[in-house]
Amino acid sequence: MTPFKKVMLFCHRWLGFISGLVVFIVSITGCIFCFQDEIQDAVYDYRTVESHGKPYLNPSQLIAVAKQNYPKASPDYIYYYGEKRPASVLANTGKDGYMYIFMNPYTGQITHTETPQTNFFIIVEYIHLYLLMPPEIGRWIVGVSVIIFMVIMITGLILWWPKRKSDRKRSFTIKWGGRWRRVNYDLHNVLGFYATSIAIILSISGLAIAFEPVSKAIYNTANIGRDIKYEEEVTEPKSDSLKKAGVADKPVVDIAFAHARQQSPHAEMYLIHNDPAPSGAIGAGAYPKSMRYAYASGYEFDKYNGKVLKTYAYDKKSPGLKLMEMNYDIHVGQIGGITTKIIAFLASLICASLPITGFIIWLGKRKKSKSKTSKVRNAVHHKTHRRQMQVS
Structure with a gap:
């Protein structure tokens, strides 16, 4: 392994340890939230009414x-x-x-009342956004973890990318017939590759929802070359x-x-x-x-x-404002209907699995390293013992 890849591996591994738990929680809650409208429509009668013209x-x-x-x-x-x-x-x-x-x-009849903190999916949303912590604390923990996760995805792509063209076909598929450690390794690398682009889009859109500077950066990037000011277009007017x-x-x-x-x-x-x-x-x-x-x-x-x-x-x-206002729909996967919801769901599920499969890989290599060290020590001890016997 080249020195550059050793640095990438070090960053990938330890950044994964730092952010793994938060990434798992944020990803699995995002996965649950993807179909919240469809699930609530199926469970709660109050979400539909008859118009009768x-x-x-x-x-x-x-x-x-x-x-x-x-x-x-x-x-x-x-x-x-x-x-x-x-x-x-x-x-x-x-x-x-x-x-x-x-x-x-149509009639004004009250059909249901609820506070946000009693709705399961709003609770899931708060876990996703703030880990049920005070918003100003939780938002930063989640935000930093998401940024770290984006770095992990990029370093993982660098580490995984096959050198030879002949290896690429094999690297893009999961060897289901292999041993379970090999399957776990492929699940981490192959699924991670397929999810990378979607995961980065979901991460950026999520950061834009949580942090205004990110949203403003997206706005300004989309409006490059246009004489449009963010404050003038976005600021709401006041009543007299x-x-x-x-x-x-x-x-x-x-x-x-x-x-x-x-x-x-x-x-x-x-x-x-x-x-x-x-x-x-x-x-x-x-x-x-x-x-x-x-x-x-x-x-x-x-x-x-x-x-x-x-x-x-x-x-x-402006294109910037249009894109900025799409952030929520992009983030939850509903921007293109049921198809993009399924894509967001699967990408979130894969992202939730990556800290687990990555930890299993690290654990396996650690045990393997210990096993090799133990064998070397036994061999050295055996040779030393034989020499001592011959001398005596």
Whole structure:
């Protein structure tokens, strides 16, 4: 082995020891989360409703239902998930945190309530993001481990890549008929190779979700050569809190929802956000696919007079903003539908297996090394003993 590869092996091995447990936890939780929508749809009845040709209730009506049942709650987000899906109000209940209030969007009947900390998949998501630690601590532990994992994948690729062309075919396949240690070795190397490109994409998109500087770097990279400033395109406008007298003739959340539906009539999902701050705006997002967050258009409104403050039409967004807003869908594998979900699932499963198969390889080599050392010592002792006998 060349000195360069010895350095690569040292880095690969010890960085694996450092990050292995976190990589396993993050990968296996990511694997579980991939099909969370499909699993919840199959398990929970409240996630589907019948429309019967009725129109949606306005956001103000859903807010009124939420306030009637939970007077102290502040309904900050209103979701319309789709024609055959419920609406939900995400309300801030103060010291008890947020609560999801699911309703029939055509009748206003409450069908289900839950706090995020009681939903299994949200717990899985928190483990994935923060290891159930305080967010500021857990995010850094996960982030550093993911960066280390990316280095491990690259060093592993360098170590594995066959020198001779004649060896490449054999190196790209798993020898299932071999001994179990050989199969484990192939599982680590071959599956690791096939998962590398997807794993790096998932890692970068995850880092972009967790850390704004990474997201901003992706934005700037995609906008190279364009005179576009991140702050100008992304910063949300403010309502004029000094002109509260100019109240609109109807609830601004209803104005925002109607405008979003008019401008994006083919959208399946809508999100209305009522920023509770005095200068906060009311935003309406329109999403082409239900439960998908890419390719969206957005609209911001003054919360006092209903005036449109800013429009984020999808076709007018910069390539950087479009790519940045795809991060979540890319990361969970839903960007291309069920096919990319399966790919993300398998890649995450492979990533979860790599620390285990790698540890088994290291353990086997360690035992083999000890065995060889023991045989050498026995041979030396035997020869020395014979010489002593001959002398005597």
